[in-house]
Amino acid sequence: MQTAQALPADLATRYSSLLALLRPLLSEGLIVAFSGGVDSAFLLWAAEQARREGGGRLLALTTVSASFAAVEREDASKFIEMLGVEHRWADSGEVSNPDYARNDGLRCYHCKTELFRICRDVAGKTGLRHVAYGYNASDRTDVRPGHRAAAENEILSPLNDAGLVKDDIRALMQAFGLPLADKPASPCLSSRLMQGVAVTPRKLRDVEEIEAILRLGGLRVFRVRLHEEGDFRFPRLEVAPGEMEAAVALREKLVEAAQARGYRWATLDLAGYRLGGASPRR
Numbered sequence: 486m487q488t489a490q491a492l493p494a495d496l497a498t499r500y501s502s503l504l505a506l507l508r509p510l511l512s513e514g515l516i517v518a519f520s521g522g523v524d525s526a527f528l529l530w531a532a533e534q535a536r537r538e539g540g541g542r543l544l545a546l547t548t549v550s551a552s553f554a555a556v557e558r559e560d561a562s563k564f565i566e567m568l569g570v571e572h573r574w575a576d577s578g579e580v581s582n583p584d585y586a587r588n589d590g591l592r593c594y595h596c597k598t599e600l601f602r603i604c605r606d607v608a609g610k611t612g613l614r615h616v617a618y619g620y621n622a623s624d625r626t627d628v629r630p631g632h633r634a635a636a637e638n639e640i641l642s643p644l645n646d647a648g649l650v651k652d653d654i655r656a657l658m659q660a661f662g663l664p665l666a667d668k669p670a671s672p673c674l675s676s677r678l679m680q681g682v683a684v685t686p687r688k689l690r691d692v693e694e695i696e697a698i699l700r701l702g703g704l705r706v707f708r709v710r711l712h713e714e715g716d717f718r719f720p721r722l723e724v725a726p727g728e729m730e731a732a733v734a735l736r737e738k739l740v741e742a743a744q745a746r747g748y749r750w751a752t753l754d755l756a757g758y759r760l761g762g763a764s765p766r767r
Contacts, residue, residue: 516607546572554693592675617643674692679712710723739751
C-alpha cells in the first residue's frame with residue numbers, strides 16, 4: 486500500500502476508518518461511480534489501496550453523455566491509466582429524459598437516478614454487490630437531490646461515513662502525491678444552464694466550447710452560465726476575481742464565439758465565480 490508523509494493524527498484516523506469501511510465491501514465486490522472529479526477519484530484510489538492489501542473485487546464505472554465535458558473524460562482516462570484498475574465506460578441517457586431536460590430543482594436527482602440505474606445493472610451482470618460514490622461529509626450541509634437518488638438505490642458513501650470533508654480529501658491526495666489534488670470543482674455541463682433553461686445537447690456544446698476558450702487562455706476557476714431572458718439568450722461568465730483581467734484579455738474571442746452561436750452578448754459577471762451561480766436564488 487502506498488504511504489504518505491506523516492499525516493495529522495485525526496486525519497490519519499479518518500483515513501484508516503475509510504479503509505476499514507472499504508475492505509468488507511471489496512470482499513463482496515465494489516463498483517465505484519467514477520466521474521473524474523476529486524472526490525470519486527480519491528474514493529477509487531483508496532478502494533484500490535484496500536484491495537491491494539486485503540483482496541476483493543473492484544470496478545470503476547464512468548457514464549458518458551452530452552453533459553460530460555471532453556476535458557473531464559480526459560482527466561478520468563489519465564487517472565484510470567495511472568491507477569491501473571478495471572474500468573468501464575457506459576452511455577448515459579439522462580439528457581433525453583424530459584424530467585432532466587426541464588432543468589428544475591430536481592435535475593440532479595434524475596441524473597443520479599440514471600447513473601445508479603446503470604451501476605446497478607452492471608453490478609447485476611458482474612456479480613459485484615456494492616456501489617459507492619463520492620458523496621462526502623462536506624456535502625451534508627448542501628442541498629443534494631442526487632443523494633436522495635443514492636438512498637433510494639442503496640448506494641454507499643464511504644467518504645461521508647468516515648467523516649472525511651472536502652479539505653481532508655484534498656489534503657490526503659496531496660500527501661499521497663496523487664494527480665487531481667488541486668483540480669477545481671467540476672460538476673456536469675448542465676449545471677452551467679440557469680435553472681429553468683431547458684437542457685439540450687447543443688446548449689451543452691456551446692457552454693463547453695466557450696469554456697474551452699477560458700481554459701486555453703490560462704484560467705482555472707470559472708463557469709459559463711447560459712441565460713434565456715425573453716428573446717435574449719446570452720452566456721454570463723463567472724471567473725475567480727484574480728482571473729478577471731485574463732478573462733477581459735480574451736474579450737474578442739469570447740464575443741466572437743458567443744455571437745457565432747447565436748447569442749446576443751457575452752457578459753462578465755463582476756461578482757466573480759460562486760457556488761450555485763445557476764440558481765435563481767443566488
